[in-house]
Amino acid sequence: MxxxxxxxxxxxxxxxxxxxxxxxxxxxxxxxxxxxxxxxxxxxxxxxxxxxxxxxxxxxxxxxxxxxxxxxxxxxxxxxxxxxxxxxxxxxxxxxxxxxxxxxxxxxxxxxxxxxxxxxxxxxxxxxxxxxxxxxxxxxxxxxxxxxxxxxxxxxxxxxxxxxxxxxxxxxxxxxxxxxxxxxxxxxxxxxxxxxxxxxxxxxxxxxxxxxxxxEEIQTWKDVDGILTADPRIVAQAKTVPLVTYEEAAELAYFGAQILHPRSMAPCRKAGIPVRVKNSYNIDFKGSLVVEKHEGELSPVRAITAVKNSTLIDIVSTRMLGASGFLAHIFNLFLKRDISIDVIATSEVSVSLTVNTGADLSGLVEDLRGIAETQVKTNRSIVTLICDAAHSSSILASAFAALAKENINPEMISQGASKVNVSLVCANNLADKTVRTLHAAFFE
Incomplete structure (x- = not known):
């Protein structure tokens, strides 16, 4: 069945x-x-x-x-x-x-x-x-x-x-x-x-x-040959990824790939049922299989996604140096306005994070500026490497070497707690070029 x-x-x-x-x-x-x-x-x-x-x-x-x-x-x-x-x-x-x-x-x-x-x-x-x-x-x-x-x-x-x-x-x-x-x-x-x-x-x-x-398996039918290494509208050389884990598939979905919605993966993960992504115009092709864990040798990077039209917020406060409640206070301001955060990077006195551009930030920014220097940058994109973060050093080395050759400088870097993604934030007008550059470095 x-x-x-x-x-x-x-x-x-x-x-x-x-x-x-x-x-x-x-x-x-x-x-x-x-x-x-x-x-x-x-x-x-x-x-x-x-x-x-x-x-x-x-x-x-x-x-x-x-x-x-x-x-x-x-x-x-x-x-x-x-x-x-x-x-x-x-x-x-x-x-x-x-x-x-x-x-x-x-x-x-x-x-x-x-x-x-x-x-x-x-x-x-x-x-x-x-x-x-x-x-x-x-x-x-x-x-x-x-x-x-x-x-x-x-x-x-x-x-x-x-x-x-x-x-x-x-x-x-x-x-x-x-x-x-x-x-x-x-x-x-x-x-x-x-x-x-x-x-x-x-x-x-x-x-x-x-x-x-x-x-036996759950099939979701699309108009492409399964999960691809990148959006084929951006990268003509995009390839099918034969196997990803539930965790990787969830991250891909969060960051723009049209697979299964992350919340829908809980039942099949609990029961251990694989999910196959198939092409309705190429029914004999095996497509991509989503399973609990990988077996055998794999490329360290599975796929690259891009989410455009995000807003980057930089928050800096030397007054809060060493203060234990700094992050709690910031997050409470976002909770108060019911604004969710996509990716985040922190240091002792600063926080950089992204939110969806559709959110009303007027009141939030005013609140933030009451406790810290706050800079808002619109028209930003989140480019995400779905990867094995156990090899993050070599992955980042290859990524930044490729980006440096193209004179692309990310404005923010964040590694997910799931250890299967590394995200870079750049201007919207650099997003497609960034994806193509990274794809060439890892897949071509």
């Missing part, structure tokens, strides 16, 4: 659903369980419709048009069309209610966005059935997904380790022949309210299914 997860772009229209169906058919002997996101931009359209409803207008034309046209283009039968229309009517009724009370609560928002995934699994499962492969759609709660009531960012309850195998027992033991199509991203709390699992929710659905059912 395997789990196959496809994102929204993979099921964006009728053509893409046909392609996904062909992949699933190629793997049907592996007894797959399929996890789908909402089609294309459906979630964005649903949220836009919610804004309209709060303003008193009910309009789901974008959602209706996409799903009706897709169902028609796939030639779906009467039952599938009825299932789709039933959900669209329910959605219209919900938005009508929102338009009458002019209010959108977090609970209602989760109910609203759930329609995207619920529509996609019904259409895709019906098409595969029509193609001669037995299939059945499941809303996540029918597959055993129970969460807490933290709407918009719910966490799965511990009992899902039991409820998922119970709900899918017939498929696991082989008596059920229909391939399950399960909605990603959503669940229900113990009161029966629909919840969403927050960032990486569909990834979490896939890994939880694989872990709870003891799958």
């Amino acid at each position: 395997i789990v196959m997860k496809f994102g929204g772009s993979s099921v964006a229209d009728a053509e893409r659903i046909r392609h996904v169906a062909s992949i699933i058919k190629a793997y049907k002997d592996k007894r797959p369980i399929v996890v789908l996101s909402a089609m294309g931009d459906t979630t964005d359209h649903l949220l836009a419709a919610a804004d309209e409803a709060v303003a008193g207008r009910v309009d789901i034309s974008c959602v209706e048009t996409l799903h009706r046209q897709t169902a028609a283009a796939l030639g779906l039968g009467e039952k599938a069309l009825k299932d789709t229309e039933s959900l669209l009517c329910e959605l219209h009724a919900l938005l009508t209610g929102i338009s009458m009370i002019r209010e959108l609560t977090k609970r209602t928002r989760d109910y609203l966005v759930s329609f995207g995934e619920r529509l996609s699994v019904r259409i895709a499962a019906a098409f595969l059935e029509q193609e001669g492969v037995p299939a059945r759609f499941y809303d996540a709660w029918d597959a055993g997904f129970i969460s807490d009531s933290a709407f918009m960012n719910a966490e799965l309850c511990d009992e899902v380790w039991n409820t998922i195998p119970e709900a899918l027992a017939a498929y696991k033991n082989g008596t059920q022949k229909e391939i399950p199509f399960v909605t990603g991203f959503i669940a229900k709390d113990k009161k029966g309210n629909i919840t969403t699992l927050g960032r990486g929710g569909s990834d979490l659905t896939a890994t939880m299914l694989g872990a709870a059912l003891g799958a």
